[in-house]
Amino acid sequence: MEPGEARRQTSGKAESQLLKGVLEYCVLALMRDEPKYGVELLRELQATGALATGQGTVYPLLSRLRRDELAVTTWRESTSGPPRRYYELSGAGRAALAEFTAIWPGFRDAVDQLLTPGKGPGEHLEGHTLEDR
Numbered sequence: 001m002e003p004g005e006a007r008r009q010t011s012g013k014a015e016s017q018l019l020k021g022v023l024e025y026c027v028l029a030l031m032r033d034e035p036k037y038g039v040e041l042l043r044e045l046q047a048t049g050a051l052a053t054g055q056g057t058v059y060p061l062l063s064r065l066r067r068d069e070l071a072v073t074t075w076r077e078s079t080s081g082p083p084r085r086y087y088e089l090s091g092a093g094r095a096a097l098a099e100f101t102a103i104w105p106g107f108r109d110a111v112d113q114l115l116t117p118g119k120g121p122g123e124h125l126e127g128h129t130l131e132d133r
Contacts, residue, residue, distance in 0.1 A: 019053065025100040026051055027061060028093055031071065035088035038062060062087055070096055 023045075030036060030044050038059055046052040065071040070093035075083045089097065113119050 015050075019051065023051065023053065023057070024061060024065070025097060025104075027058070027065070028070065028089060028097040028100075031087055031089045031093070032097065035074065035086040037076075037084040037086050041087070065093065068092075 026045065027041060030041055036044075038055070041062070042053070042055065042058050045058070062071065065087070066073055069090055071087045072090050073085050073087055076086055078084050
């Protein structure tokens, strides 16, 4: 193993696990205001940098969202090719996104607190302790 290779593998694993945990909710968030088609979602994820992923990840995720009734689809004609499948949040999808949106700040703050040197569990962060949550 080359020097630094283990660090790169660990970094890739951490990034992959984080992406795996939040990607579904990020895709739901992208559909919050209007229906989107797959390539459009891919472009928007890639534009963030950290959430860039490929078709092999997004399309199975979209199929699962549809199967789990978190998204519904419609076909629309395209001016530049075949019809496109558009994905839109269902009522259950909006509820799942609202739940994640409510949980995320406390989760993010708790992780940030643990990762900040000199801070520990239960210490104040933004005027709250972990026990307040």
